[in-house]
Amino acid sequence: IVYQENIYPGTRAELVARLREVLSDHRFQHVLGVEQAAIKLAKQNGCSVEKASIAALLHDYTKERSAEDFIAAIKTYHLDPDLLRWGNFIWHGVVGAEMVKTELHVTDEEILNAIRRHTVGAVTMTTLDKIVYVADYIEAGRSFPGVDQARKLAATNLDQAVSFETKHTIQFLMEQNKPVYPQAILTYNRWVAGKK
Ligand code: GDP
Ligand code: FE
Ligand code: FE
Ligand code: FE
Numbered sequence: 001i002v003y004q005e006n007i008y009p010g011t012r013a014e015l016v017a018r019l020r021e022v023l024s025d026h027r028f029q030h031v032l033g034v035e036q037a038a039i040k041l042a043k044q045n046g047c048s049v050e051k052a053s054i055a056a057l058l059h060d061y062t063k064e065r066s067a068e069d070f071i072a073a074i075k076t077y078h079l080d081p082d083l084l085r086w087g088n089f090i091w092h093g094v095v096g097a098e099m100v101k102t103e104l105h106v107t108d109e110e111i112l113n114a115i116r117r118h119t120v121g122a123v124t125m126t127t128l129d130k131i132v133y134v135a136d137y138i139e140a141g142r143s144f145p146g147v148d149q150a151r152k153l154a155a156t157n158l159d160q161a162v163s164f165e166t167k168h169t170i171q172f173l174m175e176q177n178k179p180v181y182p183q184a185i186l187t188y189n190r191w192v193a194g195k196k
Pocket of ligand 1: 060063089090118119120136169173178179180181182184
């Protein structure tokens with residue numbers, strides 16, 4: 001894939017080289033897997049392949065940053081102070097999107113939103129949001145009970161894959177008595193319970 005829309009100010013190879021510098025090898029491989037899955041889903045669902053590639057490659061850009069970096073960024077960008085009560089798993093999406101914007105000069109709000117929403121989803125999700133959310137879950141390197149069913153659903157119905165992933169992620173957290181981020185419950189109400 002060759003970038004032509006000037007959404008990322010550089011080539012795909014330059015973006016990949018940047019990721020190799022900031023990510024461990026296992027996460028770098030994960031990100032490439034998410035990109036492949038996202039490109040396939042973009043073709044199947046009539047979404048921009050270039051946006052799917054960029055959003056997928058950048059979705060975990062800040063996943064390995066320190067808590068100190070995120071806490072400073074929450075203050076710098078005047079984000080909701082409630083975020084300070086959570087951790088990296090929430091920060092790398094919503095705070096990560098702001099870091100992508102300032103550090104990599106990616107200003108496309110569709111891409112930034114897909115990064116913001118990739119961990120817990122949202123009540124309103126664009127096709128690109130759903131693609132990154134689902135691709136993150138089903139990429140070839142993932143193996144967990146249920147991943148094959150998630151892959152089958154993704155191949156036939158993106159919304160059903162969003163529903164499956166949301167339900168199983170929350171179920172998994174609850175089985176371990178882990179805190180569930182309130183936004184994840186709102187996603188559940190919309191995409192699993194079908195609440196309007
Ligand atoms: P990754 O960045 O590729 O590992 O994937 P995600 O960004 O989708 O998820 C990051 C981590 O957050 C995973 O371990 C999820 O299981 C976890 N996670 C997702 N939603 C929640 C939540 O509501 N609460 C908690 N405690 N963890 C969550
Ligand atoms: Fe992530
Ligand atoms: Fe995910
Ligand atoms: Fe990821």
